[in-house]
Amino acid sequence: MAKNEPIRLQKFISQCGIASRRKAEEMILNGSVKVNGKAAVLGDKVTAEDKVFLKGKRIVMPKTKFRYIMLNKPRGFITTMNDDRGRKCVAQLVSNVGERVYPIGRLDKDSEGMLVFTNDGEFANKVMHPRNGVYKIYRVTVRPTIDEEQLIKLETGVEIDGKKTAPAIVHVIHKEQGRVVLEMILHEGKNREIRKMCEAVGLEVARLKRTQIGGVKMGMLKQGDWRDLTENEVKKLLSNPIVNGRTI
Numbered sequence: 001m002a003k004n005e006p007i008r009l010q011k012f013i014s015q016c017g018i019a020s021r022r023k024a025e026e027m028i029l030n031g032s033v034k035v036n037g038k039a040a041v042l043g044d045k046v047t048a049e050d051k052v053f054l055k056g057k058r059i060v061m062p063k064t065k066f067r068y069i070m071l072n073k074p075r076g077f078i079t080t081m082n083d084d085r086g087r088k089c090v091a092q093l094v095s096n097v098g099e100r101v102y103p104i105g106r107l108d109k110d111s112e113g114m115l116v117f118t119n120d121g122e123f124a125n126k127v128m129h130p131r132n133g134v135y136k137i138y139r140v141t142v143r144p145t146i147d148e149e150q151l152i153k154l155e156t157g158v159e160i161d162g163k164k165t166a167p168a169i170v171h172v173i174h175k176e177q178g179r180v181v182l183e184m185i186l187h188e189g190k191n192r193e194i195r196k197m198c199e200a201v202g203l204e205v206a207r208l209k210r211t212q213i214g215g216v217k218m219g220m221l222k223q224g225d226w227r228d229l230t231e232n233e234v235k236k237l238l239s240n241p242i243v244n245g246r247t248i
Contacts, residue, residue, distance in 0.1 A: 008045055009052070013027065036050055116229070
């Protein structure tokens with residue numbers, strides 16, 4: 001940010017690596033943010049000369065470079081950077097990154113696989129924004145079996161909480177007695193969406209693992225480990241090579 005170039009307060013907080021822009025808006029609305037000693041409101045703009053405080057602590061633009069981290073999240077960890085109930089959270093797994101990073105999106109406690117962390121709020125906002133339609137690929141083990149009608153329902157959309165899910169791509173990877181492994185490709189990322197979709201068509205999810213976001217695959221990264229994304233992977237994370245809604 002140029003010294004005297006005003007930007008929206010939530011963008012400033014996001015670029016400081018504190019939280020996503022949406023979360024920053026919540027912080028402003030709940031009165032946690034002050035600018036030059038006054039309570040902030042949505043719509044405020046700031047420059048580098050303004051003094052911005054979050055819960056009494058001043059925040060400034062980071063001097064460190066942006067970091068982009070891939071983590072293979074194990075089951076049993078919640079996607080949050082702190083938890084007042086003492087549960088295991090993903091912050092423990094990236095505590096040695098050297099920079100304060102936060103997750104882009106989430107995986108529920110019982111799910112595993114690829115999570116991306118960053119301290120680049122603008123980038124996080126682009127990945128999460130619905131208009132960019134960044135797809136995600138999951139390997140889903142369901143019980144007891146699946147038929148053509150259930151596959152069609154999952155692909156065309158099922159009703160959850162009064163709303164129909166967006167179209168998905170679903171492939172059967174492996175099928176045996178009482179167990180089917182699916183590959184599911186979604187553009188949405190709503191809370192526990194795959195589990196709810198499967199439940200709506202009479203399937204039980206036994207295991208759920210995210211293997212890819214955008215053009216970046218998790219590959220052979222060990223469970224619980226993290227690594228920096230390459231410059232090329234950062235660019236590919238926003239790629240969306242789905243043609244006519246079908247082919248990757």
